[in-house]
Amino acid sequence: MHGDTIAAISTPLGEGGIGIVRVSGRDAVAIAKKVFVPKKNRAWAEGPGYRLVYGFVLDPETGAVIDEVLLSFMRAPYSFTTEDVVELNCHGGFIAVKKVLEAVLAAGARLAEPGEFTRRALLGGRIDLCQAEAVLDVIRAATEEGLRVAQGQLLGRLTREIQELRQATVSVLTAVEAGIDFPDEVPGLERADLLSRLHGLKARGTRLLENAVAGAVYRDGITMVLAGKANVGKSSLLNALAGKEKAIVTGLPGTTRDIIEEVVSIKGIPVRVLDTAGIREAVEEVEKIGVARAREALSCAQLVVVVVDATSGITEEDKAVFQACEQRERIVAVNKIDLAPDGVSAAEIQMLADRAPVVNLSALTGEGMDSLRTAIADKVFQGRVLRPEEVLISRVRHRNAVRHYVSAISKAIDGLNGGIPEDLISLDLRSAATALGEITGETVTEDVIEGIFRDFCVGK
């Protein structure tokens, strides 16, 4: 058996909202026991395994129920990886799956590397080489795709902040190490100075973490606006999008009747859908606030679905809607085709929205809804093949890394206050910098040694 216990979401996060969190390794059972409370069968771990146990996954910190799940336990060596494997079948939609994974990680599992379950299966002799060679291509593909994702994220503010924080941490570490390796030449940091710098680092890490945790759910997805004149069926379209999959966040009507919001999973992408009350009407009713909100919604939308009515054809009102969202990425949905199959011609729409994909559908019968979902996903990924779970995992990984960072810095601060010597404090600092380095792909040792020679004057 391998040393540590790994976990990951082992189903693609797509339609259906059911996901499996797989935990493999010698602590799989112990970790599951920390987060899982069975309804009846309390001795599940003692039995022979291969049995479904019904129960709940609780947040290890707050004790709140995250999701109701079915747990299955496969005892080593009779599992895919040949180790103890626990699988948690979650039903609460993909955010719940994600939270279950986080709970398992917080309970001591390590996030699996891409392909790591398969690698363990191979090394455990569970699968043969033919299978393994096929898997290897996947591992490589996944790694490279992951790299592209990481590079994309490099441009983001979050990653820049992480880099800066890591740099600041390495420079504190370098000062400590330089003082240790060159005691004659480098005075090293005063404890009070070191302490205040550590508090600064901790505050920055904590802020990052708070932003990441609070904002991640909503920020990870995209915002999409349903726009169209009154009675084109925007609300039924919203219901149809939300209905197929259990809604992640129940929609709340806005303060006025102007905006309704739902978050739905479309091909695994969290999509925040804003249903605007209709631009044209707003102008006529002189509801200035409503107009402002609708326009604001349009301006922050990454994607607009313009809904037109097949039974009425394109009207002046429709043209106004198209005009209002001219600058946005658009998809045109021709609704109610069950009533008027040939109501609006493609050519008519092309005149108004050049190159926008057009989907004929019926929100009522569900016809064409899948095409709409595909069109949305295609728009989001701009035609690039991107596996949605990769985006997710890399972000859970980031959050984990920052969490690890903050706890390592806290440990260093506690240690310093408790009179722990600096060679041990430096272990925590190193572990903190390593955690962030996992995001940015940098190694600590080389950086520290470079830093000692660059920043400190040492020598014979």
Place this chain on the structure above:
Amino acid sequence: MFTAGEYDIIVIGAGHAGCEAALASARMGMKTLLLTLNLDYVALMPCNPAVGGPAKGHLVREIDALGGEMAVNTDKAAIQVRMLNTGKGPAVRALRVQTDKERYQQEMRRVLEREPLLHVRQARVERISIGEGGVRGVVTETGVFFAARALVVTTGTYLRSRIVVGDTTYPGAPNGQQPAVGLAESLRELGLQMGRFKTGTSPRVDRRSIDFSKMIPQPGDSQPGTFSFLGKQCIREQDPCWLTYTTPETHRLIRENIHRAPLFSGVIEGRGPRYCPSIEGKVVQFERDRHQVFIEPEGRNTPEMYIQGLSTSLPEDVQVAVLRSIPGLEKAVITRPGYAIEYDYVVPTQLTPWLMVKEIPGLFLAGQINGTSGYEEAAAQGIMAGINAVLFVRGEEPLVIGREEGYIGVLIDDLVTKGTDEPYRLLTARAEYRLLLRQDNADLRLTEKGRRVGLVSEERYRVFVRRQEAIAREIERLKEVVVPSELMAQIFREKGREVPGGAMKVAELLRRPEIHYTDVVKVGVLGEGAPPDVVCEVENQIKYEGYIKQQIAEVERFRKMEERKIPADFNYDAIKALSNEGREKLKRVKPVSIGQAARVSGISSGDIAALLVYLKRGSGTKSSGGIEE
């Protein structure tokens, strides 16, 4: 050709690497020949007079634990002893000893010449002779052949070396000796890839021309420790070192003459070490008001003083002016000028982790020839090359010390896995598992290993076993003995700390950072207490148990990867899934394990995954020695 002798092992060069290699070889029962350019320069210290310091001192302890000589010899020649980093924690505490250089050489020569199976001889080796199966022997300048089954080459900075002072440059070696040109050619002809490094040293000054009243004395410890675990304290009186500083005038002089500095005028091409910059380098690189200068005695029977911090290859007239701009050195008289030296080294990634040239069975390299610098780094490689040359001759498995087992492991693994683009110096910051690699537990880590290969003497082993038992016994005792609450109160009150309620076991009490073993002894709970070396280790093990356990857990993960071996004849071209860069690097380094492969720079996790999969296929039959679960 005249065959002047037949040996099991020949060591070329009698510096710090060569001495350890030759002694290890002879003490392990091999008929050994040690060849040196000059018998009077055995174990020469051509640079500073100190041994030890952070990481370097750790190496000295490890050499001692394995049965080497450097620690014992340094203790004999000590004129000042200091424990550094005492307030910075158990892992980085390090002994540093100022030695009497002449005494160091004499003592080492005496040890070499008393070793029964060792023959020390003056000769200039011109050529290494290789046959079908590997090493055959060496040919000297006088046309004489010495046969051997294994060779350890420890040529230091002598390969094609060139001395540079100002605009003067000439082929030369430390202390006015001659470079080894033929041997450098011979190594090239063997197909070894070579590089060129530069290092330097500072001027020496006659102590009678120094005004010490303008300097700050740097005394030794009041209770000097020893390097060797055998613990024979030889030092009686200690000599101080002295601290002074450069002045704005010093910096002005250097800047004004910078065009005459060979480092900047292009005369020196070799890459120099960043940790040991010349004074001209420091003045150019760092905007500082002043730089430290330490004045250290070269020995007791000489007026020569080493000027630490002033390594330079500036012209002699500038050296004099620079010295005289420093408080206390206004009338300084130079005994030897500082100089830079350029020399050939062998790119160390051509070596196995047991320091043998991969392509030439029986040819071992150690010391500065592998691109390192420092007496301690050289000696550490020397003892390992010596041990492994013997194991090679015996046909036994090599001895490799892991990164988690010793600084020796960190040093050699860095060299053979990553190579180096400057003269390599060991730092504690290079060790991942620093807390486990304490100077105080070097014997607990390594003496059994030294014993198994036959290098650790009976006497050393007895001392080791006694200490090991004493440590275990004391830890047991501390877990039993209870400190009653009134004595607890006394201990805490004396520290000005809040008194915790109730009695406590000593071990529990010692976990508090502010409470030390000596505090407990003071209130009379532990009787006289254990000897200091035992106390030190016991206290470390108890006080830092949490951190130590954490590192041990990391080591477990690390070892899994080290244990996944890659066969020496592994065909990387067969793996299509490897990246091109990864394949080229792996073919060059030929890592012995997945762990080592992962440390080669430029190897991606995808490459490692690919390796793992293909190695699994290799072990389809159990006996082929692929991956063991």
